[in-house]
Amino acid sequence: MATVKLQEVVKVFGDVVAVQKLNFTIKEGEFFTFLGPSGCGKTTTLRMIAGFYYPTEGKVLFDEKDMTKVPPEQRNTGMVFQNYALFPHMTVFENVAFGLKLRKLSKSEIKIKVLDALAKVRLKGYEDRQITQLSGGQQQRVALARALAIEPAILLLDEPLSNLDARLRDEMRMEIKRLQKEYGITTIYVTHDQVEALSMSDRIAVFNMGVCQQVGTPYEIYNQPANDFVASFIGETNLFPVILSSITEKSIIVQLEDRIITVKNEPLNSAEGIDKGPVSLSIRPERIKMSTNPIGVPNELEGKVELIQFIGNAMEYEIRWKNYLIKALVLNDGNEIGLKEGDPVWVTLNEDQLRVIPRITEVKKDEK
Numbered sequence: 001m002a003t004v005k006l007q008e009v010v011k012v013f014g015d016v017v018a019v020q021k022l023n024f025t026i027k028e029g030e031f032f033t034f035l036g037p038s039g040c041g042k043t044t045t046l047r048m049i050a051g052f053y054y055p056t057e058g059k060v061l062f063d064e065k066d067m068t069k070v071p072p073e074q075r076n077t078g079m080v081f082q083n084y085a086l087f088p089h090m091t092v093f094e095n096v097a098f099g100l101k102l103r104k105l106s107k108s109e110i111k112i113k114v115l116d117a118l119a120k121v122r123l124k125g126y127e128d129r130q131i132t133q134l135s136g137g138q139q140q141r142v143a144l145a146r147a148l149a150i151e152p153a154i155l156l157l158d159e160p161l162s163n164l165d166a167r168l169r170d171e172m173r174m175e176i177k178r179l180q181k182e183y184g185i186t187t188i189y190v191t192h193d194q195v196e197a198l199s200m201s202d203r204i205a206v207f208n209m210g211v212c213q214q215v216g217t218p219y220e221i222y223n224q225p226a227n228d229f230v231a232s233f234i235g236e237t238n239l240f241p242v243i244l245s246s247i248t249e250k251s252i253i254v255q256l257e258d259r260i261i262t263v264k265n266e267p268l269n270s271a272e273g274i275d276k277g278p279v280s281l282s283i284r285p286e287r288i289k290m291s292t293n294p295i296g297v298p299n300e301l302e303g304k305v306e307l308i309q310f311i312g313n314a315m316e317y318e319i320r321w322k323n324y325l326i327k328a329l330v331l332n333d334g335n336e337i338g339l340k341e342g343d344p345v346w347v348t349l350n351e352d353q354l355r356v357i358p359r360i361t362e363v364k365k366d367e368k
């Protein structure tokens, strides 16, 4: 087990800045995820930790030891690739034994470690199979066993589930989590799938265009997103570009179109730096309150139901208010609100459910 620290890490390829000034520490035994859209620098960062790339600037430290320019085979990391990178002409046993042979272990030691790793990923009895005789999920398990067999201090996983179908993905998600707990191994996981990131991670680093936007627990990232990119990339949210009017001890006052909206000012509800640039209001669909009649509370908007979708455990509503389509999610508890498409509806943006956050992305066309 080890800690991994990135200090002011920059990676440039020609004139592409793949990552900029990364600074974070991954704790011992932690399940840490790099999450972000395609091309944001997740894989580049993982590869710098594995040693396949060296940073252009900055340092990579394992347990405070400088590993910045140490070659991959001297790092004690195990890596699982998106395409598994198994050797197709070798058996399962030979694949898992590969790293152990390189480390010049004796035959009997290799056998013990390979069989142990295969048992851990529930592939006991598959030793003599050819890789081509395995399903996608089984191949993924072999890749995991191969990475784990060398008993690495750090396990690196690059989108390991993206080639599997939805059911297998769920199953392997649990499997990886189980193994990680069992080994207590520091694990870094790369994905663009927010559900994977939220459900598996102790902490998540959210990347966008080579910049780490936020590091936090899944709960923090979802409930206290640092800016509009994070809010919209993780889960669904309603974003309204607004003008900041004032900040008092108790409230943040913003202007949304011709309305003045009050947001409760509390540490968990307001992000830093909102007085420096453009801001947006963010509210999650499940936090929106709706009523068939005006209630006369603050932050109430009169809209019209444009679309209703039943998704089993909940109803999804799209409500038109000026140029905005507000999304609301109401859990199916057996009590119907009694709204139909085309009905007028009163939407409350409850002041303690709203967040004012820096706006770093461009405003979409159907918003203002």
Ligand SMILES: Nc1ncnc2c1ncn2[C@@H]1O[C@H](COP(=O)(O)OP(=O)(O)OP(=O)(O)O)[C@@H](O)[C@H]1O
Binding pocket: 013, 014, 016, 017, 018, 036, 037, 038, 039, 040, 041, 042, 043, 044, 045, 192
């Ligand atoms: N070897 C390379 N040479 C030149 N540019 C590269 C190289 N590797 C990555 N890049 C560029 O660096 C940026 C970050 O790429 P990276 O692969 O790290 O993103 P990613 O977030 O892992 O994306 P994906 O999920 O699609 O793998 C991209 O603009 C990419 O085109």
